[in-house]
Amino acid sequence: MTKIKGTIQVTEQLYDILNMISEQKKNREPNGHLARFARLIDPVIIAAFFGLYKSQELPPLEEEEEIKLNNSYEFNVDISDFTDIFNHFLFCLWVKENGLPDKSEDMMKYRERLYHFVSKLLDDKYFLGVILPFYLRKADESEGESTSSFLHRLANSDDIGIVLQDYSPEFLAKEFSLMQSEFISNVIAPLGGGEENARKKQGTPNVNRKPRNT
Amino acid sequence: MNSIDFSLIKVAGYRGRNFTLKMNPKGQNTVFIMDGNTGKTTTIELLRWCFGHRESEASGTFKHMWADPAHVLDDTKKGHQTCEITIQFSALDDQEHEHFFQLKRVAEGEHDDTSPPLNEKISSIKDTLEIDHGISVLTGDAVFDYVSQEFRFNECAEYFCFDGEKAREVMQLASDSKNINTLLALVNRRTTHPKLEEYKQRLNGLRERVLEEAKTRISDRALELNMNKLNGILGDIRRAENELNGFNNDVDVCRLALSRLESDRQQTQNQITTAKVNELVERNKYEVEQKVAAERLSRERDSIYENSEDWISASVADEINQIKMEVKEKGKLPEPYRRDLIETCLACKKCEICGRPLDKTSEERIKKLELQVAPHDVQVFLSSNFLISPSSLNAENKYNSIKKLVAQHDLLDVKIKGIKLSEKDAELIARRESLDKQISALDTRIAGLERDIGDRKAWITDLKGKAKELQEKNEALKENKIILDKIDDSTKIIEDAEEKIKSKATEIISNVISEGVSSILGSRFSARFTQAEGLMLGEAGFYGTEKGGYSGRLVLSYCFAEAMTVVGPIIVDTPAGNIGSPRENLASHLVANHNQVVLLCLPTELTNFANIISPKEPITIKNMEK
Numbered sequence: 131m132t133k134i135k136g137t138i139q140v141t142e143q144l145y146d147i148l149n150m151i152s153e154q155k156k157n158r159e160p161n162g163h164l165a166r167f168a169r170l171i172d173p174v175i176i177a178a179f180f181g182l183y184k185s186q187e188l189p190p191l192e193e194e195e196e197i198k199l200n201n202s203y204e205f206n207v208d209i210s211d212f213t214d215i216f217n218h219f220l221f222c223l224w225v226k227e228n229g230l231p232d233k234s235e236d237m238m239k240y241r242e243r244l245y246h247f248v249s250k251l252l253d254d255k256y257f258l259g260v261i262l263p264f265y266l267r268k269a270d271e272s273e274g275e276s277t278s279s280f281l282h283r284l285a286n287s288d289d290i291g292i293v294l295q296d297y298s299p300e301f302l303a304k305e306f307s308l309m310q311s312e313f314i315s316n317v318i319a320p321l322g323g324g325e326e327n328a329r330k331k332q333g334t335p336n337v338n339r340k341p342r343n344t
Numbered sequence: 345m346n347s348i349d350f351s352l353i354k355v356a357g358y359r360g361r362n363f364t365l366k367m368n369p370k371g372q373n374t375v376f377i378m379d380g381n382t383g384k385t386t387t388i389e390l391l392r393w394c395f396g397h398r399e400s401e402a403s404g405t406f407k408h409m410w411a412d413p414a415h416v417l418d419d420t421k422k423g424h425q426t427c428e429i430t431i432q433f434s435a436l437d438d439q440e441h442e443h444f445f446q447l448k449r450v451a452e453g454e455h456d457d458t459s460p461p462l463n464e465k466i467s468s469i470k471d472t473l474e475i476d477h478g479i480s481v482l483t484g485d486a487v488f489d490y491v492s493q494e495f496r497f498n499e500c501a502e503y504f505c506f507d508g509e510k511a512r513e514v515m516q517l518a519s520d521s522k523n524i525n526t527l528l529a530l531v532n533r534r535t536t537h538p539k540l541e542e543y544k545q546r547l548n549g550l551r552e553r554v555l556e557e558a559k560t561r562i563s564d565r566a567l568e569l570n571m572n573k574l575n576g577i578l579g580d581i582r583r584a585e586n587e588l589n590g591f592n593n594d595v596d597v598c599r600l601a602l603s604r605l606e607s608d609r610q611q612t613q614n615q616i617t618t619a620k621v622n623e624l625v626e627r628n629k630y631e632v633e634q635k636v637a638a639e640r641l642s643r644e645r646d647s648i649y650e651n652s653e654d655w656i657s658a659s660v661a662d663e664i665n666q667i668k669m670e671v672k673e674k675g676k677l678p679e680p681y682r683r684d685l686i687e688t689c690l691a692c693k694k695c696e697i698c699g700r701p702l703d704k705t706s707e708e709r710i711k712k713l714e715l716q717v718a719p720h721d722v723q724v725f726l727s728s729n730f731l732i733s734p735s736s737l738n739a740e741n742k743y744n745s746i747k748k749l750v751a752q753h754d755l756l757d758v759k760i761k762g763i764k765l766s767e768k769d770a771e772l773i774a775r776r777e778s779l780d781k782q783i784s785a786l787d788t789r790i791a792g793l794e795r796d797i798g799d800r801k802a803w804i805t806d807l808k809g810k811a812k813e814l815q816e817k818n819e820a821l822k823e824n825k826i827i828l829d830k831i832d833d834s835t836k837i838i839e840d841a842e843e844k845i846k847s848k849a850t851e852i853i854s855n856v857i858s859e860g861v862s863s864i865l866g867s868r869f870s871a872r873f874t875q876a877e878g879l880m881l882g883e884a885g886f887y888g889t890e891k892g893g894y895s896g897r898l899v900l901s902y903c904f905a906e907a908m909t910v911v912g913p914i915i916v917d918t919p920a921g922n923i924g925s926p927r928e929n930l931a932s933h934l935v936a937n938h939n940q941v942v943l944l945c946l947p948t949e950l951t952n953f954a955n956i957i958s959p960k961e962p963i964t965i966k967n968m969e970k
Contacts, residue, residue, distance in 0.1 A: 306739065
């Protein structure tokens with residue numbers, strides 16, 4: 131069971147989002163969209179997944195100290211369901227990076243690295259101190275010159291009027307979904323029974339994006 | 345209990361020696377003739393051991409002459425041995441009823457050359473006290489507690505069981521001013537009033553409890569600091585309450601204004617709704633449609649965040665389980681070994697299965713094996729079935745649905761703007777729009793004020809909690825301070841009383857010693873004991889540490905020992921050894937001042953001494969062979 135009891139490191143944008151939600155939830159009739167998140171931790175979870183999908187990078191494994199972001203926020207919540215899914219996605223990414231064991235020249239070394247990696251994923255202190263902030267930071271990196279970061283846009287999605295914007299909830303959800311599909315297509319599908327099969331199941335169109343250089 | 349009378353001292357097995365000292369009948373003194381090495385000193389020291397140390401602390405505390413600690417078992421015998429000391433005595437209770445007591449200490453063990461410094465192993469020491477021939481029996485530490493409480497043997501065993509060594513010690517203490525503190529400590533212990541001491545301890549206990557409760561050092565300064573803190577908080581509460589009242593007034597004013605604006609808007613809207621003008625009716629219809637679209641749009645967007653867990657769902661459970669299985673199978677990942685077994689093997693440097701010691705090759709092999717064994721939680725992760733909800737977000741559909749609503753809203757906007765209104769109708773619409781803006785601004789202002797009111801209320805609650813806590817603390821401080829002041833006063837009264845008693849007792853002791861000295865050495869001699877100068881012998885009114893010679897100072901020691909004892913009998917080892925000519929007077933003095941005198945004399949000490957102590961024939965104790 132992974133439980134956050136205490137503070138976690140969060141970026142400036144995520145900190146604003148959390149404060150906005152917290153402030154609005156105090157009102158009986160919140161008028162912004164962000165306050166509709168069922169739990170305060172939900173935007174953190176969404177951001178972490180987005181960071182993973184977007185970067186398709188493995189977390190730093192030898193990081194000794196916790197990653198420090200600009201702010202910290204206090205939680206007391208069980209996030210076991212989230213960490214289990216997240217860890218399995220990271221596991222798939224690791225297998226993609228390291229190949230299946232039968233391709234390995236030194237099986238003993240392969241096992242050693244695999245066990246070390248999974249141990250790190252299952253280490254709550256490491257997960258909350260390094261892995262989670264690592265991907266939150268990824269979610270706060272702007273995407274090119276014209277598009278601001280996912281978290282920046284999420285922060286602006288609270289009250290947007292009757293217009294379509296790249297920071298409206300529907301656009302962010304769509305972008306998240308596309309990133310997820312891309313991750314599945316690039317990472318999971320080639321390892322676990324074919325891209326087409328996974329995409330069909332996912333019910334998403336074939337996204338024609340360049341694979342990221344990981 | 346008083347009128348204590350010893351009737352028997354029996355030693356069996358002490359260093360392999362057995363002897364019995366049976367005293368003359370009650371009311372008579374007893375003189376034992378005991379030649380060298382027949383148990384005189386042993387008797388005195390065994391009595392001090394039994395009376396001075398409780399059972400649980402007795403092992404290793406026996407002293408014999410210069411050996412401290414000393415052994416009690418026979419160092420020439422092998423195997424299990426027993427040393428038994430029996431002391432029989434009687435005493436009268438407050439109603440003058442006589443009671444008989446038998447105290448027995450049994451030490452068991454064996455001589456052991458390999459256990460220095462005593463070279464003996466005591467396996468057990470057991471105390472028993474039979475009261476009135478077994479009507480009541482106490483054992484263990486209860487024996488010491490009873491005897492100490494009833495007879496106070498523990499306080500003065502060194503003095504009523506007196507010997508030459510103790511006399512020399514007192515002489516040394518009295519002859520050197522550097523020893524005055526030791527001597528005073530002995531006297532002060534004797535003069536400490538047990539009841540007052542008990543009260544003082546109780547007061548100290550009470551003080552500790554009060555301080556523990558207050559959790560802080562009580563002082564006026566602490567009280568003052570807390571009062572300042574409390575006043576500061578009370579000031580903050582007043583300010584916050586004033587602000588709260590101001591906000592509440594503002595909200596009332598805003599709500600009143602809002603209700604007027606809403607009423608105006610309703611009237612304006614009614615005018616628009618009931619208008620018979622076609623354009624206005626049409627415009628109103630589009631506006632209603634537009635409002636519905638806007639509300640639906642908002643709900644759709646809300647639902648995206650409300651169901652954020654759908655974002656994470658993905659139909660990849662089978663694929664991920666397939667990957668896990670492939671990694672496990674292709675990697676031939678070993679089944680979980682007993683990791684603890686491997687760790688124990690490496691730690692103990694021997695195979696925990698066959699018991700053989702590990703050579704270098706085996707150790708290396710086990711270390712490699714360790715690297716192949718995943719920790720339990722890693723094994724669980726790799727072999728467990730992965731579950732994830734199938735994808736349910738359908739973001740594309742959601743996006744398209746919202747896109748349609750926005751387009752619908754925009755289209756209605758175009759239609760609304762396309763309708764030409766008369767000047768009067770346009771004014772109605774403009775007025776409604778103006779009212780909407782004012783209402784929206786007021787709504788925002790009221791929401792802000794309500795937030796401020798909530799904040800202030802929370803702050804006031806918090807401040808009131810702190811103030812209450814401080815008030816309670818201050819009450820406790822005041823209350824505790826009063827109690828502590830009273831404790832201090834009472835302690836001071838007790839200490840003053842103790843000082844007075846000590847001073848008086850010292851004076852009495854001084855007089856008792858002086859009278860003793862005069863009665864033995866003659867009226868030219870006297871003694872003086874003061875808290876400032878200690879114990880001094882005086883001759884013809886002049887006091888000094890060297891007055892009276894060896895004999896005089898030995899007498900002074902006797903008299904000091906008598907003053908220090910709180911029980912009637914005296915048991916003395918080699919009483920007249922170097923006493924010289926005052927021996928007759930010493931004998932007379934002992935007889936006059938003790939309800940029972942038991943002497944353990946050398947054969948050379950009898951002349952002009954033993955017959956004065958007891959008219960009966962002295963009892964000869966022969967050296968009982970081991």
